Amino acid sequence: xxxxxxxxxxxxxxxxxxxxxxxxxxxxxxxxxxxxxxxxxxxxxxxxxxxxxxxxxxxxxxxxxxxxxxxxxxxxxxxxxxxxxxxxxxxxxxxxxxxxxxxxxxxxxxxxxxxxxxxxxxxxxxxxxxxxxxxxxxxxxxxxxxxxxxxxxxxxxxxxxxxxxxxxxxxxxxxxxxxxxxxxxxxxxxxxxxxxxxxxxxxxxxxxxxxxxxxxxxxxxxxxxxxxxxxxxxxxxxxxxxxxxxxxxxxxxxxxxxxxxxxxxxxxxxxxxxxxxxxxxxxxxxxxxxxxxxxxxxxxxxxxxxxxxxxxxxxxxxxxxxxxxxxxxxxxxxxxxxxxxxxxxxxxxxxxxxxxxxxxxxxxxxxxxxxxxxxxxxxxxxxxxxxxxxxxxxxxxxxxxxxxxxxxxxxxxxxxxxxxxxxxxxxxxxxxxxxxxxxxxxxxxxxxxxxxxxxxxxxxxxxxxxxxxxxxxxxxxxxxxxxxxxxxxxxxxxxxxxxxxxxxxxxxxxxxxxxxxxxxxxxxxxxxxxxxxxxxxxxxxxxxxxxxxxxxxxxxxxxxxxxxxxxxxxxxxxxxxxxxxxxxxxxxxxxxxxxxxxxxxxxxxxxxxxxxxxxxxxxxxxxxxxxxxxxxxxxxxxxxxxxxxxx
Amino acid sequence: xxxxxxxxxxxxxxxxxxxxxxxxxxxxxxxxxxxxxxxxxxxxxxxxxxxxxxxxxxxxxxxxxxxxxxxxxxxxxxxxxxxxxxxxxxxxxxxxxxxxxxxxxxxxxxxxxxxxxxxxxxxxxxxxxxxxxxxxxxxxxxxxxxxxxxxxxxxxxxxxxxxxxxxxxxxxxxxxxxxxxxxxxxxxxxxxxxxxxxxxxxxxxxxxxxxxxxxxxxxxxxxxxxxxxxxxxxxxxxxxxxxxxxxxxxxxxxxxx
Numbered sequence: 009x010x011x012x013x014x015x016x017x018x019x020x021x022x023x024x025x026x027x028x029x030x031x032x033x034x035x036x037x038x039x040x041x042x043x044x045x046x047x048x049x050x051x052x053x054x055x056x057x058x059x060x061x062x063x064x065x066x067x068x069x070x071x072x073x074x075x076x077x078x079x080x081x082x083x084x085x086x087x088x089x090x091x092x093x094x095x096x097x098x099x100x101x102x103x104x105x106x107x108x109x110x111x112x113x114x115x116x117x118x119x120x121x122x123x124x125x126x127x128x129x130x131x132x133x134x135x136x137x138x139x140x141x142x143x144x145x146x147x148x149x150x151x152x153x154x155x156x157x158x159x160x161x162x163x164x165x166x167x168x169x170x171x172x173x174x175x176x177x178x179x180x181x182x183x184x185x186x187x188x189x190x191x192x193x194x195x196x197x198x199x200x201x202x203x204x205x206x207x208x209x210x211x212x213x214x215x216x217x218x219x220x221x222x223x224x225x226x227x228x229x230x231x232x233x234x235x236x237x238x239x240x241x242x243x244x245x246x247x248x249x250x251x252x253x254x255x256x257x258x259x260x261x262x263x264x265x266x267x268x269x270x271x272x273x274x275x276x277x278x279x280x281x282x283x284x285x286x287x288x289x290x291x292x293x294x295x296x297x298x299x300x301x302x303x304x305x306x307x308x309x310x311x312x313x314x315x316x317x318x319x320x321x322x323x324x325x326x327x328x329x330x331x332x333x334x335x336x337x338x339x340x341x342x343x344x345x346x347x348x349x350x351x352x353x354x355x356x357x358x359x360x361x362x363x364x365x366x367x368x369x370x371x372x373x374x375x376x377x378x379x380x381x382x383x384x385x386x387x388x389x390x391x392x393x394x395x396x397x398x399x400x401x402x403x404x405x406x407x408x409x410x411x412x413x414x415x416x417x418x419x420x421x422x423x424x425x426x427x428x429x430x431x432x433x434x435x436x437x438x439x440x441x442x443x444x445x446x447x448x449x450x451x452x453x454x455x456x457x458x459x460x461x462x463x464x465x466x467x468x469x470x471x472x473x474x475x476x477x478x479x480x481x482x483x484x485x486x487x488x489x490x491x492x493x494x495x496x497x498x499x500x501x502x503x504x505x506x507x508x509x510x511x512x513x514x515x516x517x518x519x520x521x522x523x524x525x526x527x528x529x530x531x532x533x534x535x536x537x538x539x540x541x542x543x544x545x546x547x548x549x550x551x552x553x554x555x556x557x558x559x560x561x562x563x564x565x566x567x568x569x570x571x572x573x574x575x576x577x578x579x580x581x582x583x584x585x586x587x588x589x590x591x592x593x594x595x596x597x598x599x600x601x602x603x604x605x606x607x608x609x610x611x612x613x614x615x616x617x618x619x620x621x622x623x624x625x626x627x628x629x630x631x632x633x634x635x636x637x638x639x640x641x642x643x644x645x646x647x648x649x650x651x652x653x654x655x
Numbered sequence: 656x657x658x659x660x661x662x663x664x665x666x667x668x669x670x671x672x673x674x675x676x677x678x679x680x681x682x683x684x685x686x687x688x689x690x691x692x693x694x695x696x697x698x699x700x701x702x703x704x705x706x707x708x709x710x711x712x713x714x715x716x717x718x719x720x721x722x723x724x725x726x727x728x729x730x731x732x733x734x735x736x737x738x739x740x741x742x743x744x745x746x747x748x749x750x751x752x753x754x755x756x757x758x759x760x761x762x763x764x765x766x767x768x769x770x771x772x773x774x775x776x777x778x779x780x781x782x783x784x785x786x787x788x789x790x791x792x793x794x795x796x797x798x799x800x801x802x803x804x805x806x807x808x809x810x811x812x813x814x815x816x817x818x819x820x821x822x823x824x825x826x827x828x829x830x831x832x833x834x835x836x837x838x839x840x841x842x843x844x845x846x847x848x849x850x851x852x853x854x855x856x857x858x859x860x861x862x863x864x865x866x867x868x869x870x871x872x873x874x875x876x877x878x879x880x881x882x883x884x885x886x887x888x889x890x891x892x893x894x895x896x897x898x899x900x901x902x903x904x905x906x907x908x909x910x911x912x
Contacts, residue, residue, distance in 0.1 A: 182725055404752055
């Protein structure tokens with residue numbers, strides 16, 4: 009591994025952070041940015057890949073502004089992007105509850121929650137625009153929860169000590185996404201967006217160093233299509249399915265990001281993955297995915313395990329005095345509401361001690377008994393009814409009577425393609441929004457922040473910053489018949505042909521599952537240098553096995569879900585190695601990245617701010633070669649670096 | 656001989672619809688899978704597909720994504736019922752504990768003219784998108800919204816709007832209806848906006864636009880069977896259809912020449 013420029017910021021990573029006072033930076037930057045005259049906007053074509061909160065909101069807004077937008081998604085409808093599954097809520101510094109919230113507090117909490125590994129200026133901007141998001145969504149008719157007086161309700165969520173989370177029962181992501189989808193539909197109807205569904209981006213086209221188009225495969229006909237534009241926006245989500253089992257939707261994948269990476273976009277902090285503490289434990293080796301239970305459940309549920317190892321008794325038979333409410337015991341001030349990384353790691357610790365519950369021993373209880381006695385079953389049902397129903401459907405247990413069993417699962421990825429303050433990657437003209445980029449959550453994301461970031465990027469940031477590219481650079485005309493398009497299409501076809509020609513003995517899923525196990529075991533909740541090195545070797549072996557023994561059947565010129573999966577898993581196989589390398593190089597514990605070598609005597613994460621307060625961004629060099637690490641030094645002007653303590 | 660993996664002691668005989676394209680002939684194919692009670696129905700199909708792939712045969716195509724009952728991708732009729740036997744449950748959230756050893760289960764795609772079969776269990780539901788494009792939104796440009804508290808909403812209406820907005824766009828209502836009507840789907844979106852102050856300025860155009868598009872797509876009309884409500888995994892109520900009929904009549908009287 010080569011460290012390109014250790015302990016200093018790489019000249020290749022100019023974050024373009026504006027100067028001046030923190031709370032004026034975004035306003036000043038918007039003023040300083042060049043503008044595209046409204047009548048000139050129709051001359052620019054913009055490709056938006058992905059129709060989740062980031063992609064949907066960006067496509068709609070850019071179309072409203074007058075740009076020609078082409079929107080692409082892998083689903084049969086833009087409405088099915090995985091943002092739809094977000095349950096809990098969206099943060100905004102509205103201070104409607106009058107409990108002392110402010111833009112500065114949301115900014116501060118987010119930088120702290122990210123364990124001081126995010127870029128301050130980006131986070132401040134996120135907190136600033138959070139209030140506009142709520143206004144926008146309400147105006148669209150998003151049915152947020154309301155109080156009897158008709159005003160919006162808020163709750164406290166995932167480690168926040170103020171009530172700043174807006175929600176729509178347990179379906180906040182769905183309602184926000186349908187809002188963005190509605191805004192898109194209006195623009196599709198007006199002829200301002202061309203919507204291409206069932207298209208998978210299989211390569212990025214770079215012409216003279218600028219992102220000028222994409223190659224997509226039509227998932228219904230197998231045809232390859234070339235699309236050219238003046239700018240490309242990737243809003244393609246995270247890479248959590250590298251673990252095979254995650255809370256991500258089955259089609260979520262790293263392919264678009266990985267293809268862009270291989271064309272020159274640096275991949276930042278891939279080792280930062282979020283393990284969500286409240287998921288339904290796995291039940292068998294056929295398991296296809298894990299289901300998240302919103303962590304709003306921790307507002308009323310109490311987490312515990314038996315005091316004794318291997319206690320065989322049913323939960324209701326274990327008396328109060330023999331239960332260990334370990335989060336309340338260890339973190340008296342935050343209790344069950346400690347941030348996700350802390351809650352997850354502690355669940356692993358008690359299970360490793362042999363105190364885990366359920367048939368696999370890989371679960372802890374989340375108990376609503378006290379809450380039901382205190383507030384009544386009806387109140388609890390009104391808060392969590394749909395979540396309880398979902399739990400009961402999956403496990404067959406009734407959580408009103410028997411404590412839920414929960415265990416951590418991969419949920420979100422903070423790493424992603426490196427972007428500057430304008431959300432532009434290291435390839436000019438390629439912008440990356442939402443979970444697909446890396447910038448706002450540092451090493452750990454707080455609850456209800458993902459929806460906020462996706463919509464901030466799409467509704468409010470990119471509409472301003474895209475002008476830096478469109479008005480700031482001279483963009484020559486390109487045609488889909490240019491060599492760069494032909495070459496990219498030929499390569500994509502070749503990859504698919506190789507997969508089909510392999511004709512081995514193993515299904516794509518079986519190989520993906522094995523990769524997932526390796527990533528979970530060696531690069532999961534707890535990592536060691538030794539384990540990571542071992543894991544890298546295993547990933548390499550598995551990649552070789554994949555390419556020699558995968559079996560993909562069916563017709564490439566028709567719907568072929570096996571071929572789709574195979575292409576994505578092939579990319580995960582390459583991507584996983586960068587993830588491991590990044591985890592290995594980051595020789596500290598921070599947020600979602602816990603290196604067992606670096607912990608305090610009490611078993612808490614020990615950061616190393618002197619040596620690791622930077623972003624690691626990886627540059628692709630050549631096939632089978634280790635990528636090159638570049639660093640962006642993080643500077644903290646507003647927030648004082650402290651050890652996170654939730655005690 | 657197909658290699659069977661033994662995941663439990665539930666022997667399930669599946670009859671799954673195989674069809675290569677919209678105009679192609681289709682037929683049920685019979686397969687056996689060993690399952691257990693914790694498996695989801697889609698995991699049962701995963702196991703079947705893995706068996707098929709490893710024995711060199713084509714897996715069945717079926718739509719799925721979130722597997723949490725919210726994306727609306729999964730769309731299959733199980734033993735004659737859209738999404739299967741359990742009330743208010745999508746196919747992805749149906750678990751094998753609903754079945755007994757030796758059960759024979761029939762799986763087929765949504766059957767409706769407006770949802771042509773793409774392949775096997777996958778149908779083309781783009782008609783739903785076009786209905787939404789015809790008016791299922793509030794026209795407000797980003798950045799021009801007033802403060803969210805500028806317009807309080809009566810909680811009862813807000814809750815009813817939410818109930819309507821919970822639709823996941825899966826199409827079970829159409830599949831369940833003897834007329835293949837899309838009135839539950841269309842009326843759910845229309846109701847959400849009718850019930851909210853934000854939806855008032857475009858109320859008439861929305862009702863006319865969405866209903867006209869729904870008709871143009873070839874969906875049938877409602878004749879009050881209420882099969883849609885029974886099949887809806889989100890429990891969307893048929894009272895929305897009544898509301899849509901009122902809205903359409905009102906808009907017709909006010910706006911149609």
